[in-house]
Amino acid sequence: MRASASSTLSRLASARDTRGHRLRIAIAAIAAVLLALVLAAAFVPIAVESREAHYEIPKGTWARRHQGLDVQILPARIELVAGVRDMLVLENRDDVPQMFGPTLLMPGQSLRLPFAVPSENVFACSAHASGQMVVVLEEGPTTPWRRLVWRVSSLLGGG
Secondary structure, X not given: OHHHHHHHHHHHHHHHHHXXXXXXXXXXXXXXXXXXHHHHHHHOOOOXXXXXXXXXXXXXXXXXXXXXXXXXXXXXXXXXXXXOEOEEEEXXXXXXXXXXXXXXXXXXXXXXXXXXXXXXXXXXXXXXXXOEEEEEEEOOOOOHHHHHHXXXXXXXXXX
């Protein structure tokens, strides 16, 4: 009887050790996959389909503004990121010319304005009630840590 009880206890202990071993292997595998994802997010360069931030001034903007309507067609502040989204494209679909900085955009004309140096730029803009728009170029995610932070913030809706 003692031999069979001892054998049963031995089998139970062995089964417990096997389950514990499998659990440790599963946890190690999950940790390895998570580590690989973090390293990939940090070291793989950021690729985007387009480095352009495209905005358009719709038809009738000038007429609505001169009727006294509150027209919010463009953001008052546009944030770009060097190396990721660093070219502003404005397209005038309105029937009248629009000013952006020193540039007169004729109806149907587009302006492509690249930014290279992190900065904050204030432009005169006839499409805004305030008469100006701010374009900010933030430093791009060039180091592994910055790429990781940028990707995480993009996933969380901040990028």
